[in-house]
Amino acid sequence: MTLAADLGVEDLRAACEDHVTSTLSVESACTLLAAAMEIQDRPGGKSASSFMERCITFIGDNAADCVKTNAFLNLPKEALVKLISSDFLCLEEEEVWRCALAWAKQRAGVTQPTAHWTEEERARVCHHLAPLMQHVRLLLIDSAVFAEEVEPTGAVPMELSLERYRRAALHAAPHPHQPDKRTQPRCGSPKQCWQLVFRASTHGFSAQAFHKHCDGVAPLLLLVQLSRGEVIGGYSETAWSAGAAGAAGGYIPAERAFLFALGEPPARYTLLKKAFALCYHTDCGPIFGAGADLLIASNCNTNSDSYSNLHSYGDPLAPASLAPEYNFTAANMSVCPINVTIDDVPDRVPRRIKFIKCADTPNRLCTEHNMSHGCCRKHHHVKHDHTMRSYVTECVEINDWVQVTYRNNPKPSQILVPVGCSCVIQEATTVKEIS
Secondary structure, eight states: OHHHHHHTOHHHHHHHHHHHHHTOOTTTHHHHHHHHHHHHTSTTGGGGHHHHHHHHHHHHHTHHHHTTSHHHHTOOHHHHHHHHTOTTOOSOHHHHHHHHHHHHHHHHTOOSOGGGOOHHHHHHHHHHHGGGTTTSOGGGSOHHHIIIIIGGGTOSOHHHHHHHHHHHHHTOOOOTTSOOGGGSOOTTOTTOOOOOOOOHHHHOSSHHHHHHHHTTOOSEEEEEEETTSOEEEEEESSOOOHHHHSSTTEEEOOSSOEEEEOSSSOEEEEBSOGGGSEEEOTTEEEEETTTTSEEEETTTTSOSOEEOOOSSBSOTTSOSOSSSSSEEOEEEESOSOEEEEEEEOTTEESSEEEEEEESOOOOSSOOTTOOOSGGGOSOOEEEETTEEEEEEEEEEEEEEEEEEEETTEEEEEEEEEEEEEEEEEEEOOSTGGGO
16 A cells, blocks of 8 residues: 555555554554554655554444453554544543543553552643643543542543543533533443434525524534425534635635435545635525535525535546435425444454434424424425325435444344435325324
8 A cells, every 4th residue: 555655556556544444453454544644754754644543443332342452552642642533432531531541541551549649640640641631521521530540540630620620510511602622522432422413494495594593503413305305415523614714715624524415325525625614605505615516505495596516525437416416305304313332242343333213203293283293394285287286294214234343153134224204205195194
């Protein structure tokens, strides 16, 4: 892979990277991450950055197992910082702390429990912990664990200890529009939960309404239902913000943003140009990419100014647009509420899989007399060929197959995973269905 990069043979380098990535395992991931970071530090080593991100993603998805390996304990400091500063390390924060402490003890040559350290051993451990402390989200750690396991090490600055206890005493909760990374659970952590912050049919379709409720909120999942029922959307771990963009029309970078279309089959379009992940403009709703890859216009339910032109997301084989047509009209943004849970199976790889299910099930049959749910807020009586036809709607889960392996059976298998919730419209066939 390095030789191909040195020779400028990009196709070969990409093929080598894909092959090595396909062989990643719990035992090898940390070793390969360290190697990728070493290559990246060499002259002309930038080609290793994408492989490094793949290693970090794999370790994050399989963190509970990867952190138990000797390769994890032998990671260089820079690699460990990369891991524990990631929002996608699927561990409780107490476990992140324990992993950091185990790594520091390994580096310091200390094997005894904290209570039995000499002052010289304590100083050595704290020396190795020091560059990690700002990346461990100590404010999320349980109070008992903090008092019994964290503070006795002597590695926590006094001002941070005081803030930790003050927040615990006041039961202070972070404000969604004033995010503090130190209080945000990592994606994939069982403590993480998603909440509905904006629904166009409730809060309004104007750009002003979107920015009022969504500016500064991250991570954020956007669902857009088009006028003919298709559902498209995007995800970003960074927020729309005038300050981050610098000015109206400015771009906001991200690392893990992506776009999707929930068709048959569902399609996901990864971010290619990270500097142009999001665009901020007060006169428009959400904008992804330069081009724009997805732009939702103000009052998108009454005009066809919204459009999709894939440019910063996808690949050369991707379609030109997320939607069936370049311009479209949106029926609703964030139609059906969802619940996000983590399916955790210790003997499976990947161990943790995110399940996105419908949060509730409204009356399956929506009529003009039952319009309280966002999925039902459309007239479903349509004149067609001189005949009045009726339609019913419901929020249904969208599923996709995910390939997994189990320790007792290395042969890959597939499981069906819920990946979203969408409003489906179908023609009523009986009088009972529309009563």
